[in-house]
Amino acid sequence: MIAQLRAELLKQRSTRTDLGLFAALLGLVLLALILHGFGLRAEELARRNNQLMILGRGEFLAALFAALLGATSITAEIRHGTIRPTCLATPRRGRVLAAKVGVSGVIGAGLGLAASGLAAAAGTVALNSRGIHIQLDRGDYLLLIAGGGSAAALWAAVGVGIGAVVRNQVAALVGIAAWLLFFEGLLGGDLGDAGRFAPGALGMAASGQEPGTLVAPGVGVALLAVYAIVAVAAGCLATTRRDVA
Amino acid sequence: MGDDAVIAVEGLTKRFGAVVAVEDLSFSLQRATVTGFLGPNGAGKTTTLRALLGLVEPTAGEALVFGRRYRDLQRPARRVGAVLESNDFHPGRTGRNHLRALALGADADIGRDRVEEVLDLVNLIRDGGRRVRTYSLGMRRRLGLAGALLGDPELLVLDEPANGLDPAGVHWLRTFLRGYADAGRTVLVSSHVLAEIAQLVEQVVIIDRGRLAAFVRLDELSDRGATLEEAYLELTARPAS
Numbered sequence: 001m002i003a004q005l006r007a008e009l010l011k012q013r014s015t016r017t018d019l020g021l022f023a024a025l026l027g028l029v030l031l032a033l034i035l036h037g038f039g040l041r042a043e044e045l046a047r048r049n050n051q052l053m054i055l056g057r058g059e060f061l062a063a064l065f066a067a068l069l070g071a072t073s074i075t076a077e078i079r080h081g082t083i084r085p086t087c088l089a090t091p092r093r094g095r096v097l098a099a100k101v102g103v104s105g106v107i108g109a110g111l112g113l114a115a116s117g118l119a120a121a122a123g124t125v126a127l128n129s130r131g132i133h134i135q136l137d138r139g140d141y142l143l144l145i146a147g148g149g150s151a152a153a154l155w156a157a158v159g160v161g162i163g164a165v166v167r168n169q170v171a172a173l174v175g176i177a178a179w180l181l182f183f184e185g186l187l188g189g190d191l192g193d194a195g196r197f198a199p200g201a202l203g204m205a206a207s208g209q210e211p212g213t214l215v216a217p218g219v220g221v222a223l224l225a226v227y228a229i230v231a232v233a234a235g236c237l238a239t240t241r242r243d244v245a
Numbered sequence: 246m247g248d249d250a251v252i253a254v255e256g257l258t259k260r261f262g263a264v265v266a267v268e269d270l271s272f273s274l275q276r277a278t279v280t281g282f283l284g285p286n287g288a289g290k291t292t293t294l295r296a297l298l299g300l301v302e303p304t305a306g307e308a309l310v311f312g313r314r315y316r317d318l319q320r321p322a323r324r325v326g327a328v329l330e331s332n333d334f335h336p337g338r339t340g341r342n343h344l345r346a347l348a349l350g351a352d353a354d355i356g357r358d359r360v361e362e363v364l365d366l367v368n369l370i371r372d373g374g375r376r377v378r379t380y381s382l383g384m385r386r387r388l389g390l391a392g393a394l395l396g397d398p399e400l401l402v403l404d405e406p407a408n409g410l411d412p413a414g415v416h417w418l419r420t421f422l423r424g425y426a427d428a429g430r431t432v433l434v435s436s437h438v439l440a441e442i443a444q445l446v447e448q449v450v451i452i453d454r455g456r457l458a459a460f461v462r463l464d465e466l467s468d469r470g471a472t473l474e475e476a477y478l479e480l481t482a483r484p485a486s
Contacts (some may be wrong), residue, residue: 003352010349014342015335031312084300085249085392089350092297096350132384186480243301 002097004090008073012103019074025065029115030056030122037126045127048135052144052209055136058119059112059148059207060180063200066108066152067176069091070159071101074235083244093239097164101232103202104156112152114143118208140208142218147207150221154228155203161231165238199227251276251400251431252297256306258291262324264290268455269306274433278400279426282435285481289455290435291329294404298327321437322351326393327402331409332385336378340369340388343377347392355395363391367421383414390421400431407441419445443473453481 012018037045044050074097077083090096095154120141127134136144157181159176166172184200196214204210205220214220250273257270267289274280284290285423295301297308299315310325311318318324332345341360364370367387372380380388386406393401401422407415422445427430436442442449443463451459458480466476 003349007346007350010342010346011335011338014346015337016338017337073460076335080335081330082335084333085347086350087300088298088325089347090352091318091321109474163283244295 001095001098004095005102006095008091008099008103012073012107014204016067017076018107021065021069021072022114024113025061025111026118028061029058029119032061033119033122033126037123038130042130042132045130045132046135047151049210051123051127051134051136052140052211055120055123055144056116056207056209057123058116059144059151059203059209060200061119062108062112062115062148062152062154063203064177064180066104066111066156067068067159067162067180068173069108069111070100070104070156070161071163071166071172071176072159072169073104074160074163074173074239075167076114076171078167079169087244094236095162097154097232097239099232100160101157104160105153107154108159109149109153111156112149113145115152116148119148120144143208147217147221150205151206151224154224155199158199158224158231161233161235162229164235165231167238181194199224202227215236249276250274250309251256251278251311251434253309253312254293254297254306255309256324257293257296257307257308259289259296259301263316265455267296270452270455270457271306272457274431274450276382276431277426277429278448279422279432279446280434280450282433282440283439283442283449283477284435284452284458286437288452288481290437290452291404293435293452294329294402295325298325298329298402299312300329306420310417320351320353320396322347322353322355322396322398323402324396324398325402326398327404328386328389328393329404330416331382331389331405333389334377334385337376339374339376340364340380340384340391341373343388344392344395348395351396353396359395359397363394366394367391382409382480383411383412383429386410386418387416387431390485398430400433401425401435403432405435407436407438415441419436438476440475448476449473451477451480 053238077086085094086096154195163172184198202220202224205214206217208217252274254270254272257267259267282290296303297310344360348360366375367390369387407418422432448459448462466473
């Protein structure tokens, strides 16, 4: 299993995909923080929940990008055909998928920590520069960053599972982006109480956003982990049962 | 069927929905033989090879290598090397990293020095650091072959290896496979181009519409005064419609 992990790590290091995702993520986080930090009215920014939400953009974007990275780790192999030599080298396909979950999870955690840290720092600078009192304490910051790392790690695993089931790269990536950016946002209100248990909302809860509305951070991590386990199990089943075309 | 059969296909059937790709196919190949696997396009060659290599699950029957299912082999890269498609590479990865990732994934003590060895073997040592998107088709063919050779396998399985190669590439491939076979290894090479095969192999398995049409030694054919082409065309003839 160590061998497969090393192989997967080399695969992810040896193309520019991960680096590109990382750069795009940090750029988007900065852009989002600048737009929110300087675009919103001062009285809105003064509210604690809004401060959490804005600084939590790091978590949200990292979750999205980690899921894309996880899905790409398997769909790129299918798209480019490397799944064939990969499966010849490692006929136990469950191991291939497990290695992808492991490596994508670790890199996803890195994305989450970096994006959350950058969002927290940039948000703090933006609010300070406008003379807005920051109502967050050290615990809030820790939760934003640690929760962001955990949520992104779990979303990376969800992405691997979705990629393994969907297989088509474009469909998987568009599906993930559409779910997080549109469906949960649009349907969130219609779902009422159940919206708290949607996977995107659980990621936000993990980093301590919208306390009182969303579930507690620990519950968010635990329930998101359940989503990840279900997605990976489905992906594993799909990968081992289906033929490699 | 002897116990030392390197490849044993027994009653292999594979259906994709309503399409029968391979039907009740049986043949076995002994060690140190070079066998051509022939048939018209769509005859089921690729499906048979994929079943043999554990990529597709047979609907019925079995396809064994060294007496086992591929996925039950210990360190399969040490036993079997295979190339199925000409372009199974990530275009943004270098040839060398492609091989290193395969070597790691095989978990069979294949070190970096072996990666350099196979790069050298297929004349890609100077291009190993380039991304595959800059490779010509011939270079990709050779990189694929390098991947199959990483574990110094006893059996080489190649699906249409000469497709798209220029004459110099075909000549190189033929010389390479000849040397490989002369070292006592076993080769199964599929093709629908007879000229590529006739000079290389000692026997042919011919399939048509998913079924075995013939399994003959080329010297038996020449004893009968028939050429491979004549035999092939006769066996795979479609009724005029």
